[in-house]
Amino acid sequence: MRNNIVRIGLVYFIFFLIALVAVGRIIQLQFFDKSVRDNKYHIKVTRVDVTEAMRGSILASDGRYLAFSTPEYDIGMDFSVPSDTLYDNNIEALAEKLASRFKERTKAEYMNLFKTCRTQRRYHKLLQHPVDYTTMMEISQYPILNKGQRYGGFKVDKVDHREYPYGTLAFRTLGHLKSNRDKPRVGVEAALDSVLRGKDGSRPMRLIEHNEWIPDVEDTEIPPQDGLDVQVTLDVNIQDIAEKALLRRIAGESDLEAGCAIVMEVATGEIRAMVNMEKRPDGQFTETYNYAIGRTGEPGSVFKAVTLTTALEDGLITLDTQQRADVLWHYDKANRTFEDTYLRNYSTITVRKGLEISSNNVFRRIAAEYYGNDPQAFVDKINNDRKVTYNYEFDIPGMGKATVRSPQDKLWSYSDLPQIGMGYAVELTPLHIITYYNAIANGGVMVKPHLYKNLQQNGKIVKEFPVETIGRICSPAVADTVKAALRGVVIGKNGTARTAMQNCKVAVAGKTGTARVSLPSGGYMDHAGRKKHQGSFVGFFPYENPKYSVIVVVWSRLANKNFYGGTWGGPVACEIANNIYASSPQWNEQLEEGRTMPALEAYTEQNAANDTLLGVPDVIGMGLRDAIYALESKGYTVKSSGHGSVVRQEPLAGALIDNDKQSVTIVLND
Structure with a gap:
């Protein structure tokens, strides 16, 4: 009887050791074995992102812009990403920066919002409205956000905003959109929507560590086909x-x-x-x-x-x-x-x-x-x-x-x-x-x-x-x-x-x-x-x-x-x-006294500074919208390519152009 008890105990002990070894191996593989940990990400988790085409512009009969799209950026933060040390040491400074720069919320209101988002460990937009490229780059240097998406949770979504330089001029005939994602219902924007909208592309993405998505180079990316520009007969x-x-x-x-x-x-x-x-x-x-x-x-x-x-x-x-x-x-x-x-x-x-x-x-x-x-x-x-x-x-x-x-x-x-x-x-x-x-x-x-x-x-x-x-x-x-x-x-x-x-x-x-x-x-x-x-x-x-x-x-x-x-x-x-x-x-007549031509909407102080210069204004570093305002307000027609900020202009700033050659070409780059 005693021998049976010993044998049974020995069997139980052997099973216990086997279980202990199995648990230990699981812990080792999960937390200490790099090759296995990395292999987890070889089980591809993928998605396909849509890359939006840039909507084409609407040009007047003389080439002036009646409507065009400019990139803007929604700014947000995933509050689950920053470490406790990074978050605790910098969150107050981030609230101070946002409150003083944008005036959408007070510092205290930002702190209350951040506390809620951190507790719920969720994403939240930091600003109610999208910002331009220059402002987005400025925000990217703020505390916590300067650590990027992987460590700071900084998230930027590009949104193309529709601009109408002459305000409500020909409002119903053109049709007006707020962004490229809107569905136009009237006017040129609706009638030629398929031409202006272009064709969106696709970008394969895969998941890596820290819940970060990166382009999947093993799959084929289809680039977007930007919309065509439409020149209308309106003067x-x-x-x-x-x-x-x-x-x-x-x-x-x-x-x-x-x-x-x-x-x-x-x-x-x-x-x-x-x-x-x-x-x-x-x-x-x-x-x-x-x-x-x-x-x-x-x-x-x-x-x-x-x-x-x-x-x-x-x-x-x-x-x-x-x-x-x-x-x-x-x-x-x-x-x-x-x-x-x-x-x-x-x-x-x-x-x-x-x-x-x-x-x-x-x-x-x-x-x-x-x-x-x-x-x-x-x-x-x-x-x-x-x-x-x-x-x-x-x-x-x-x-x-x-x-x-x-x-x-x-x-x-x-x-x-x-x-x-x-x-x-x-x-x-x-x-x-x-x-x-x-x-x-x-x-x-x-x-x-x-x-x-x-x-x-x-x-x-x-x-x-x-x-x-x-x-x-x-x-x-x-x-x-x-x-x-x-x-x-x-x-x-x-x-x-x-x-x-x-x-x-x-x-x-x-x-x-x-x-x-x-x-x-x-x-x-x-x-x-x-x-x-x-x-x-x-x-x-x-x-x-x-x-x-x-x-x-x-x-x-x-x-x-x-x-x-x-x-x-x-x-x-x-x-x-x-x-x-x-x-x-x-x-061969002059304008009647008191008659004025349509004015572009107000533009920035940087543009106003150019008004004191002779020749072509300097638009290097400006966004497309501001560059067009600065040049067209001086009587030049504008041809543009690319997106982002102006990196090159032809003719150069200060150049004097003959009246029959009043055209300026600008090149933009993100």
Whole structure:
């Protein structure tokens, strides 16, 4: 019995020794055997990081930057990383540095935050907002953070920030982003998002000691493909001229609630300015909707040029054709009487004079008397020959659809034909209207309005957007006749645009228009008898050899009074034409006294110091944003490559450049 107990005890002792050896070996392998410890990290733990592409810039027609991206950096710290000694000896100094430099929190608030994060051993952002490269490098030298990510827990995340050097200029047309990670919804930023955004790359990473991730050189890294730059047709100066003119008009009229303006180059259809303005209830102004391309409505008297062109092209009338000037004209087919008080002083009137005074009955009668037997033919000519309702895909989203009521429509009535003749029963956007008038100015050839000139990569054009011709809307002779009639609207004794344009320094031809706005409840008047109006002026200049076409459209609030396009839109168009004329070198004029070109947003004291230097400013060491501010404020155009801070510029600082060579190239490097 005793021997059995000894044998059992011996067995237990042997098992105990085996277990003890096993535990000892585990401890040795885990904590003391370097080869095995290192081998643990040969069991690869990997991930794939996205390397973001740099978003392309948007350039104005002269190459100035309208939008570009600059790298910024989110600064944070993993509070589980620093050793107790490093943390305890330096955390107060770090709090002091951050509090005194950035003023986001007091030192005490930082200490409370750090205490919580240290207890929870978690990551936390040190600053609420990202900083630029120079500031990031400064922070990297702060206590604890100067030990880097492995020992200090310092963590930097790069974020590309979107900059708009001219602030809200062309805000709705461009579309605005805060960072490259945002999804654009409107404007050029949205329409060409895939082109501007580029293609993100990928970087394989693997985990090593101290929870640190490093690039995995054994796998293939795919570099990002930066987005292309887009050069648009907008002219910074003309856009600024149009915005200021429209803003003054809307701000000065309490009854106006919104407006838009477009300036287009006649020969090419290039949009030089597209302005949208809306008055908020608090009295401030904003661009939340693109009225210029999106808002359809009955255009009113500006449509009379379409009726005139159609009848002239068909050989049915001339400008000297006489009509009876009936204040009350009864249209038998509709059994309706139309009133036109503008005809009170006339017994007969020519078509030319009818356009000048904007007689509704003159153009109602042209439509009804010449096309009454076949209204569909008149509508077809408007749609197909005049192409005024040509619905094309514009360069940015939000284009409204143009329509003319047709005998084939359920809502058609006999009174619609004369109403079309003077601009009702028609739905057009401001862009459709100016496109038509631009064709008249262009000798009868309609070109497609467009916003894009080209796509660029590293300053080289990779794709151009050519001028697109929609087609001919009338013969050159008829176009000249209509041009002459539109000039009469401006200079004729009783022309509706005469007063608005009397101070124009450049010869303008065009047409005023006023239309009641259809209300959501139906009809043109609410229960209190109030109405909304749309007032327009559309034309081109200089009359002798048109360079630009322009349209201004404004909308009123509900009011118990009438408004007129000549009073509203005409003065804005005159101011735009005058200031373009004064600031265009080819017309050899100086800016009017008090006129200023758009200013870049305020830039740093370092830039201001350069203002005292002759020649090219010194931008070495600046970020892209500050370098562009410094150079463009001196009148130079800028070409750039790389990211980070400027390390090289050509020409060098202080160099004097001839006026025809005002371009500076800068190279940046992180």
